[in-house]
Amino acid sequence: MHDDKQLVRETLNGSKDAFEMIINRYRTPLFNYVGRMVNDRELALDLTQEVFIKTYSSLHQYRAQYKFSTWLYKIASNLVIDMWRKKKIDAFSIDQVGPNDGERISMDIPDAEPSVDRRFELTEARRKIEDALQRIPAHLRELFVWRHVNEFSYEEMADIKNLPIGTIKNRVFQAKEMVRRLIEEKS
Amino acid sequence: MSCLDIEQIHLYLDGDLGPERMSEISAHLETCSACRGRVERRREFEEAARSLPLWELPRDFTRNLMARLYPEQAPLRTWLVTAAAGVSLLSVVLFTFFLLTGDTLGSLLLQISRGIPEGLHTVSVWAGKGLTLFSALVTVIRQLGQLILQGLGLLTSVLNPQVQVGLILLTMIISAGIFLGLRRVFHSGDRA
Numbered sequence: 345m346h347d348d349k350q351l352v353r354e355t356l357n358g359s360k361d362a363f364e365m366i367i368n369r370y371r372t373p374l375f376n377y378v379g380r381m382v383n384d385r386e387l388a389l390d391l392t393q394e395v396f397i398k399t400y401s402s403l404h405q406y407r408a409q410y411k412f413s414t415w416l417y418k419i420a421s422n423l424v425i426d427m428w429r430k431k432k433i434d435a436f437s438i439d440q441v442g443p444n445d446g447e448r449i450s451m452d453i454p455d456a457e458p459s460v461d462r463r464f465e466l467t468e469a470r471r472k473i474e475d476a477l478q479r480i481p482a483h484l485r486e487l488f489v490w491r492h493v494n495e496f497s498y499e500e501m502a503d504i505k506n507l508p509i510g511t512i513k514n515r516v517f518q519a520k521e522m523v524r525r526l527i528e529e530k531s
Numbered sequence: 532m533s534c535l536d537i538e539q540i541h542l543y544l545d546g547d548l549g550p551e552r553m554s555e556i557s558a559h560l561e562t563c564s565a566c567r568g569r570v571e572r573r574r575e576f577e578e579a580a581r582s583l584p585l586w587e588l589p590r591d592f593t594r595n596l597m598a599r600l601y602p603e604q605a606p607l608r609t610w611l612v613t614a615a616a617g618v619s620l621l622s623v624v625l626f627t628f629f630l631l632t633g634d635t636l637g638s639l640l641l642q643i644s645r646g647i648p649e650g651l652h653t654v655s656v657w658a659g660k661g662l663t664l665f666s667a668l669v670t671v672i673r674q675l676g677q678l679i680l681q682g683l684g685l686l687t688s689v690l691n692p693q694v695q696v697g698l699i700l701l702t703m704i705i706s707a708g709i710f711l712g713l714r715r716v717f718h719s720g721d722r723a
Contacts, residue, residue: 360597363600364593367593367597368593371588371592371593372586372588375586376585392592393595393596396600397600466579466582469576469579470579470582473576474583492577493585513541517537517541520541520577521537523576523580524573524576
């Protein structure tokens with residue numbers, strides 16, 4: 345199986361098949377990331393296409409010492425931010441600095457009492473998570489999606505965002521607790 | 532050991548602590564039901580969060596994107612499909628003409644040039660035959676054309692252009708072979 349760097353080299357040498365393989369490898373995870381960031385299927389489709397087009401046109405700038413997926417998601421993240429800026433979407437800027445950055449998490453959401461703690465069915469739990477995800481700040485939602493949907497390590501996320509690993513972990517924990525709190529509040 | 536804070540719980544669930552610290556927490560969880568409950572609820576949450584359903588892309592996503600990235604592909608394929616459909620249609624017309632008349636268009640033109648009155652007569656007879664069969668032939672050709680276009684559309688989406696050109700050439704050679712072979716058979720019948 346071709347690795348990403350080899351496919352990039354072949355694409356730069358004129359192979360269409362190589363870039364098609366890159367698309368097929370990353371289209372679903374990218375679409376799922378972008379989709380959850382914009383929460384609109386058609387817009388997510390357009391943006392996912394734009395990510396690949398931007399990647400293709402910038403491929404000569406890619407440096408092999410970096411992981412290709414990290415570089416690709418950096419492009420995707422910037423395009424999502426640009427789209428929001430163009431549309432002047434105000435709520436929860438994706439690149440804003442979180443309120444608890446650099447601090448230990450102090451947000452301890454009180455757990456429901458065991459007697460009322462419902463072990464709701466997994467499907468229902470997923471639906472509630474999806475719903476709550478759309479109500480947390482975008483810069484936390486992005487990390488939540490990368491961690492749980494795209495299954496990135498903290499190191500990979502730190503590379504994409506150019507942030508210390510500690511900050512990334514803190515934000516991911518914060519995102520999880522916030523989603524849990526929203527689910528608890530709604531139940 | 533004191534009860535776990537939220538960060539410790541998440542680090543524990545991630546397995547992101549040293550082995551000694553992991554053992555300490557595991558031991559604490561055996562004796563502290565409050566912490567055990569908090570860890571379990573977060574473990575269930577993690578399980579649900581890690582299995583969120585994937586959004587499915589349309590099947591033609593890659594094809595559409597490749598057409599945007601490599602725009603010369605689309606005109607090439609369109610040209611190939613049009614050319615192939617044209618060649619196929621012409622083959623059908625010539626073949627039908629040959630079956631009806633036992634002659635080729637070339638020889639018809641030769642006859643016309645040799646004697647216009649005789650040629651006109653021949654043409655009018657053929658035109659009568661042709662008109663009778665025209666409507667039926669149009670239906671057949673249209674359906675055949677649609678089938679050919681569908682087949683070629685499928686073929687061009689799967690094969691690269693070089694292979695496509697090769698296949699079209701091969702089809703033309705085989706068609707010509709069949710045409711000439713049938714012509715020989717018909718002519719031997721005429722002689723007999």
